[in-house]
Amino acid sequence: MARTAQRLGALAATLGIAALAAAPAWAQKKYDPGVTDTEIKIGNIMPYSGPASAYALIAKTQKAYFDKVNAEGGINGRKVNFISYDDGYSPPKTVEQARKLVESDEVLFIFQPLGTASNAAIQKYMNAKKVPQLFVATGATRFGDNPKTSPYTMGWQPNYQSEGRIYAKYILDNKPDSKIAVLFQNDDYGKDLLKGLKDGLGAKASMIVAEAGYEVSEPTVDSQMVKLQSSGADVFVNVATPKFAAQAIRKAGDLGWKPMHIVNNVSNSAGSVMKPAGLENAKGVLSTAYLKDATDPTWKDDAGMKEWTAFMDKYFPDGDRTSSFTVYGYASAQTLVQVLKQAGDDLTRDNVMKQAANLKNVSLNVLIPGITMNTSPTDFFPIEQMQMQKFDGEKWQLFGPVISGELGG
The missing domain is CATH 3.40.50.2300 (Response regulator)
Structure with missing residues (x-):
């Protein structure tokens, strides 16, 4: 009986040591506000x-x-x-x-x-x-x-500047003698992509012959589109959020204006932008992609x-x-x-x-x-590569190589 008690005591001591030894592992949990074990x-x-x-x-x-x-x-x-x-x-x-x-x-x-x-x-x-x-x-x-x-x-x-540089590279490679018109949201977002476009064009930034900003409080961008069309531009860069991007695509169609039309990546959704704009109006529009398009049979x-x-x-x-x-x-x-x-x-x-x-x-x-x-x-930019794509009236089609748009790269 005494021997059993001794064994139990030894076992308890061992378990106690084990518990102490395990304590530092539990102590490794570090939480800030918002976190619990569950x-x-x-x-x-x-x-x-x-x-x-x-x-x-x-x-x-x-x-x-x-x-x-x-x-x-x-x-x-x-x-x-x-x-x-x-x-x-x-x-x-x-x-x-x-x-x-x-x-x-x-x-x-x-x-x-x-x-x-x-x-x-x-x-x-x-x-x-x-x-x-x-x-x-x-x-x-x-x-x-x-x-x-x-x-x-x-x-x-x-980032928008990298995206703007990619568009500049594409324009210089495919329409080096073009006149460019730009619609942009008049805030840091719109100006950021416009800066990337100008930086990418470099010495040929004078290719931009017209710029029109809009405020998010405006009901439409119709007047801006009329101004941009009258510039005689044959390339149109559409730097707008979905509602206004769709309006711009539709208005270009209404005006019969058919420039090379590039819409920025944040507004190239087939469902949220191209359909409201009218699929026929959106046919031929260019953009960039880094995510697979669920409407593309390629995938x-x-x-x-x-x-x-x-x-x-x-x-x-x-x-x-x-x-x-x-x-x-x-x-x-x-x-x-x-x-x-x-x-x-x-x-x-x-x-x-x-x-x-x-x-x-x-x-x-x-x-x-x-x-x-x-x-x-x-480097706080997780994704810095994109690929050009073209809307065929129903879906986007990728073309060309994956392009790195790293700033300074």
Whole structure:
């Protein structure tokens, strides 16, 4: 009996030592606000109303993707709590919603807030609070070009200046003696892409013979289109958000103006832009792509698009499959899941940014073949490659090589 007691005592002591030895492993869990053993709370700001409401489909797709992740057990055992608010594409409202998410909801970070002016309005606040403004849904160069001064702000999609340079290269290669007219949204977004276009044209920037800006509060861009057509330009670069891009395509058709028409990437959705513009009007329009187009039969038997289709069937059956925004939402959410998996149990805001800046040749199943995501502590632009495409009246068709648009590259 005494011997049994001694054995039990020894066993208890051993278990005690084992428990102590295990303690440091448990101590490795590091959490900032928004994280528990079972949850990761993520914020989002999206224009569910207002002039850019077409983009709301992105956040709806992201929500559906996180539903999928949660149904499959979450990320490292934690469910994603995705809290998304409407800002109506109004910067003052964006500020209000960002404060609510950070100070009231206490999210770990804000993921994919949409819009250039909207993100510019909260950039200083987010960095002062040291809360990640992660994978912003805008290609504005300012959200990735200075990791030192804005270490908590990172882009996701190709930046607008790189995109503008790609268009300049295409124009110089294919219509070197053309006259160019540009419609642009009169804010950082529109001016950023216009700068890239001018920088890319270099000594031939004088090819731009007409520019017309518009405000998001304007009902239409009809008057701008009349002005641009009267310039005699034979190349038209359409730098507008979906509602206005569609108006511009339709108005060009109404005017009988048939220049080489390039629409910027954020507004090339077949479902959200080309259909409202009138498919006949949109025929022949050029753009760029970095994501596979769900309407393109090229990807009919593609394994990645089959996975996307299965996701849509199960988690977002009412989602628009002709829209690039559902593919965009899916891909951006996949990117975030990759970052959170890399972060493991160190779910601090600093480690989330560290992992976001450590993506190495990440290939998503809906990225165009040959395009991968790469970041580093000095490179906050995950995607910097694109391919030209042409709308045939029903769908987009890729052509030419994958082009790198790295700034300074």
